[in-house]
């Protein structure tokens with residue numbers, strides 16, 4: 001089961017990177033190019049339904065619209081799921097889940113959408129033959145007009161199950177026997193959508209969410225929390241909260257660690273700094289510490305007491321200190337400074353070297369920082385990842401971050417030559433010490 005979970009996680013991690021490839025950076029550019037009818041998730045809306053797709057990317061449904069991944073603008077749901085249009089009278093998606101049922105291949109890995117009294121079964125964005133069907137036909141004992149649904153594989157639930165929510169009624173539906181177990185989740189609010197993500201269960205209500213135990217409905221810890229803090233990347237919405245940054249599921253833009261063991265991790269408008277001496281984490285806005293850069297950096301590496309921060313076609317250079325100071329003459333074009341065309345995805349320098357390794361798409365190349373002029377050479381393809389979000393190198397080796405996960409390699413050499421993915425780790429839990 002552990003193995004299974006790992007394989008699933010793997011698929012998830014690999015593909016989250018794909019999903020945000022197109023909307024990766026600069027989402028603010030999209031803020032204005034949509035009709036007023038399209039909802040803005042940063043305004044604090046209540047989603048109708050949420051489910052991961054076959055690749056592990058969360059899809060949030062609101063009215064006629066769909067938000068893919070953790071940031072980016074709304075799309076019309078019928079652009080991705082055209083058949084939803086043929087059943088306009090059914091209204092919007094009430095509930096959705098991603099079926100996890102290895103024993104029933106016809107169901108496994110399919111997305112199920114619930115509209116009114118009907119259920120739609122999709123595989124890779126195509127409606128399956130015979131659907132939509134009445135909910136009562138496919139899930140006997142489950143009512144119409146649902147509020148939320150979420151898959152719950154064994155052993156997270158006692159059996160491979162789906163949990164359905166309607167008002168304060170909870171139904172555990174056993175996929176194999178079709179038995180329905182009605183439960184009361186006393187400490188939980190009524191969910192308007194529910195999501196299983198990275199083996200955890202989230203109930204969304206309004207623009208808040210609570211993490212819950214799928215067997216008992218118990219909510220442990222300080223909930224509800226603001227969904228925009230953890231499940232959406234909203235540029236204007238923030239309270240400089242360390243916990244939010246360390247626990248966020250949104251991918252990082254860049255990460256670096258310097259000789260003293262200090263780590264900087266960048267995401268959107270914020271960054272986290274871990275002090276090497278005492279392991280304390282601090283969150284701050286990029287604007288306040290790296291004013292010239294503003295926000296949303298592509299890659300950062302540390303070299304010789306400086307932070308090289310790359311954004312689009314430019315390199316910003318900061319001398320590390322309190323405060324960091326921007327070096328005169330910068331920003332400079334990436335091409336002039338590093339001998340490679342920007343933009344790039346990730347860059348890192350290992351402790352005892354003066355070589356910066358630059359990841360761009362599926363290629364990695366090297367630039368000798370002592371050479372003049374600097375030129376990129378020794379290009380190799382990376383087979384293990386389609387898209388790397390961020391990477392750093394320190395005493396523990398090379399850390400490659402993709403979506404919500406990271407992978408460690410003993411050396412850059414191994415990152416290039418390995419044919420199988422090493423163990424997958426969670427960024428929030430294992431890099432930043434978040435407890436969930």
Ligand SMILES: *[C@@H]1O[C@H](CO)[C@@H](O)[C@H](O)[C@H]1NC(C)=O
Pocket residue numbers: 064076078079082085
């Ligand atoms: C999707 O829905 C919108 C709004 O209801 C409609 O204008 C549009 O024609 C539909 N597009 C497709 C591809 O069906």
Ligand SMILES: *[C@@H]1O[C@H](CO)[C@@H](O)[C@H](O)[C@H]1NC(C)=O
Pocket residue numbers: 117134137
């Ligand atoms: C589906 O449900 C509708 C409304 O409840 C009912 O009229 C219809 O006969 C049902 N169809 C099937 C195939 O059960």
Ligand SMILES: *[C@@H]1O[C@H](CO)[C@@H](O)[C@H](O)[C@H]1NC(C)=O
Pocket residue numbers: 166167168169190
């Ligand atoms: C939860 O749903 C029940 C109906 O099932 C309703 O009576 C109750 O008022 C709802 N609670 C909230 C807080 O909306």
Ligand SMILES: *[C@@H]1O[C@H](CO)[C@@H](O)[C@H](O)[C@H]1NC(C)=O
Pocket residue numbers: 275277278280
């Ligand atoms: C950790 O160290 C930094 C400087 O190295 C200092 O500013 C900070 O106050 C320290 N934090 C704690 C909790 O000791």
Ligand SMILES: *[C@@H]1O[C@H](CO)[C@@H](O)[C@H](O)[C@H]1NC(C)=O
Pocket residue numbers: 360361362363379
């Ligand atoms: C990666 O390298 C291949 C082969 O050298 C090249 O065709 C491709 O354009 C490169 N991709 C990027 C993003 O540089």
